[in-house]
Amino acid sequence: MLHENTKKHIEIAEKDLPLHCPMPDMVSWNSHPRVFLEIEKEPNQEIICPYCSTKYKLVK
Incomplete structure (x- = not known):
């Protein structure tokens, strides 16, 4: 599911690396x-x- 780009604080995990925006x-x-x-x-x-x-x- 796609989300609108409205969140301004996002927690990511190591599985999301390498991080890119959007x-x-x-x-x-x-x-x-x-x-x-x-x-x-x-x-x-x-x-x-x-x-x-x-x-x-980045949260671990």
Whole structure:
């Protein structure tokens, strides 16, 4: 099922890596270009998409 790109805080798991925004379950007609986000390299395991400002957090 596809979801509108309205969530601004998304928790992801290791199975979702490599992380890219928009994510596969988001609709694409109103999305920005796909960008890969290297969340694993961030000290707090959080990263913000430079296009849409969605904040991702890697949870283990």
